[in-house]
Amino acid sequence: MPMDRAKAVATQCCSSRGSVRPCSARAVLNEMRNFRGEASGLVPEEVHMQTEQVLKTINDIARGKAFLVGGSVRDLLLGNRPHDMDVVVPGSAQSLVFKLAEAINIKPVILNNEHDIVRAVFSGRHVDVAGLGGAASLEEDLKRRDFTINAMALAADAYLQGDWEGKVIDPLGGLNDLRKGVIRACSPLVLEDDPVRVLRALRLKGRLGFSLAPETVHLMHNLQHPLSEMPGERVWEELRHILKMPDSFRVFEFLHYEIKIMHQIFPEVAPMDRMGQNHYHADNVWKHCLKTLCEFERIIVNDNFLDEVKKTVRQYLGQPLTGKRDRLPVLKLACLFHDVGKWETRGEREDGRITFYGHHRAGSPLAEEIRRRLRMSNPELKLFRQLVEGHMQPLFLFKDAPSSGKAVLRFFRSLGEETPGCLLLSLADVTSSRTAIGRHDLAKAYREYILLLLKRYTEEKHWLLNARSLLTGRDICDILNLPPCPLVGKLKDKLREAQMEGSVGTRRQAVEYIQEIYKRV
Numbered sequence: 001m002p003m004d005r006a007k008a009v010a011t012q013c014c015s016s017r018g019s020v021r022p023c024s025a026r027a028v029l030n031e032m033r034n035f036r037g038e039a040s041g042l043v044p045e046e047v048h049m050q051t052e053q054v055l056k057t058i059n060d061i062a063r064g065k066a067f068l069v070g071g072s073v074r075d076l077l078l079g080n081r082p083h084d085m086d087v088v089v090p091g092s093a094q095s096l097v098f099k100l101a102e103a104i105n106i107k108p109v110i111l112n113n114e115h116d117i118v119r120a121v122f123s124g125r126h127v128d129v130a131g132l133g134g135a136a137s138l139e140e141d142l143k144r145r146d147f148t149i150n151a152m153a154l155a156a157d158a159y160l161q162g163d164w165e166g167k168v169i170d171p172l173g174g175l176n177d178l179r180k181g182v183i184r185a186c187s188p189l190v191l192e193d194d195p196v197r198v199l200r201a202l203r204l205k206g207r208l209g210f211s212l213a214p215e216t217v218h219l220m221h222n223l224q225h226p227l228s229e230m231p232g233e234r235v236w237e238e239l240r241h242i243l244k245m246p247d248s249f250r251v252f253e254f255l256h257y258e259i260k261i262m263h264q265i266f267p268e269v270a271p272m273d274r275m276g277q278n279h280y281h282a283d284n285v286w287k288h289c290l291k292t293l294c295e296f297e298r299i300i301v302n303d304n305f306l307d308e309v310k311k312t313v314r315q316y317l318g319q320p321l322t323g324k325r326d327r328l329p330v331l332k333l334a335c336l337f338h339d340v341g342k343w344e345t346r347g348e349r350e351d352g353r354i355t356f357y358g359h360h361r362a363g364s365p366l367a368e369e370i371r372r373r374l375r376m377s378n379p380e381l382k383l384f385r386q387l388v389e390g391h392m393q394p395l396f397l398f399k400d401a402p403s404s405g406k407a408v409l410r411f412f413r414s415l416g417e418e419t420p421g422c423l424l425l426s427l428a429d430v431t432s433s434r435t436a437i438g439r440h441d442l443a444k445a446y447r448e449y450i451l452l453l454l455k456r457y458t459e460e461k462h463w464l465l466n467a468r469s470l471l472t473g474r475d476i477c478d479i480l481n482l483p484p485c486p487l488v489g490k491l492k493d494k495l496r497e498a499q500m501e502g503s504v505g506t507r508r509q510a511v512e513y514i515q516e517i518y519k520r521v
Contacts, residue, residue: 090131
């Protein structure tokens with residue numbers, strides 16, 4: 001199989017000037033193991049063989065002139081089996097992929113009609129095919145790519161035969177940068193033409209553990225076309241990948257403090273960064289939110305106290321939010337902006353203490369604005385707003401401890417299946433603020449309280465999430481001779497709380513309970 005020959009990659013690579021440059025792929029692979037920051041996922045052998053069949057058929061239709069390019073070649077050189085592949089072919093990609101669909105079972109999807117890019121979808125994976133057209137050469141195509149480590153090509157024939165000897169086409173020195181662990185822009189125009197590539201570079205940096213070439217950092221510093229002009233869905237797509245990294249907070253530190261363009265994506269950051277806080281905090285609002293993200297990432301990876309509820313937390317974090325969208329990026333985004341409402345609610349008491357009363361509620365419409373810019377999906381927005389609005393509730397319960405059973409149940413019911421996310425966010429929030437002012441005792445006490453809530457949720461979540469009210473809204477209307485109105489909803493909520501507490505267990509008790517509390521309204 002070609003992957004079995006990964007370590008025998010070409011020892012020589014063609015330069016852009018046609019000369020031959022010695023290059024030890026074995027040395028590249030060995031050295032890269034010191035840089036890699038993320039293990040590749042395992043691709044089932046059956047699916048891998050199907051991918052090779054698709055690639056072989058593409059190459060046959062292209063008369064042996066198909067080339068693997070971009071991240072596919074990079075990942076192969078790193079010793080990873082690519083999940084999906086990028087291929088360039090002479091002539092029309094659309095024509096080729098529709099011929100491919102006639103030959104084997106794939107679904108063609110046109111990604112970019114203008115630039116002739118078509119996706120062949122099969123078994124939950126895909127191969128993206130781009131046509132070179134009549135004028136462009138392979139070398140010209142590679143030089144137009146984003147970073148040198150993505151600007152290499154390998155003939156499909158060579159890959160399928162496992163014979164890579166001297167076959168890696170490398171016009172811009174990508175192999176050398178791969179060996180050194182450097183991300184370098186292919187040209188000065190790379191980032192100006194597409195500023196979203198800044199985020200892609202930082203994603204690669206974090207994923208691979210690479211460094212950025214100084215001249216590439218300089219280009220990032222001096223963007224003439226800001227990220228705010230880019231389509232929001234493209235920005236969010238890159239941010240989602242970044243937020244799935246275990247230490248994404250470093251990327252946001254770099255965006256804000258090093259290249260100073262965080263405000264281009266999130267203008268909310270500027271007032272947050274200027275706003276000092278009260279005696280519970282040592283940091284301004286933005287720095288505290290960054291620390292909250294850092295603490296959240298530490299908790300979900302390293303915090304041993306979660307052992308008792310680890311299964312609940314893992315199931316929660318691993319469950320997709322919708323389709324192929326994970327909830328983790330939204331959780332982390334909420335860490336960054338849970339206090340976004342503070343700059344609209346800042347007040348001062350007579351004794352001089354600063355307050356932010358209701359900032360969690362004030363943050364909700366601001367979360368909506370962030371969603372609008374990034375074109376987040378409705379389920380993503382719902383979770384984002386739930387977390388921003390709800391992040392103070394666990395702390396309110398803690399301050400009122402011992403909290404009433406009703407108050408805890410109301411909290412569980414209001415967050416539903418997102419309860420673990422809200423508790424983890426609140427834990428990261430309070431831990432980061434209290435440790436910053438040296439109150440480790442308060443941080444420890446709060447950790448213990450959150451653990452108790454997580455344990456209770458784990459024990460009762462089936463009932464909390466699945467129990468039905470003994471009476472419907474229509475039942476309540478009929479019993480009390482009321483028209484449909486908000487009061488009916490409130491009465492139904494109180495009945496459900498009584499059911500959760502165990503004081504109401506039958507329909508007859510439910511009727512009596514509703515009649516009794518209606519008298520007190």
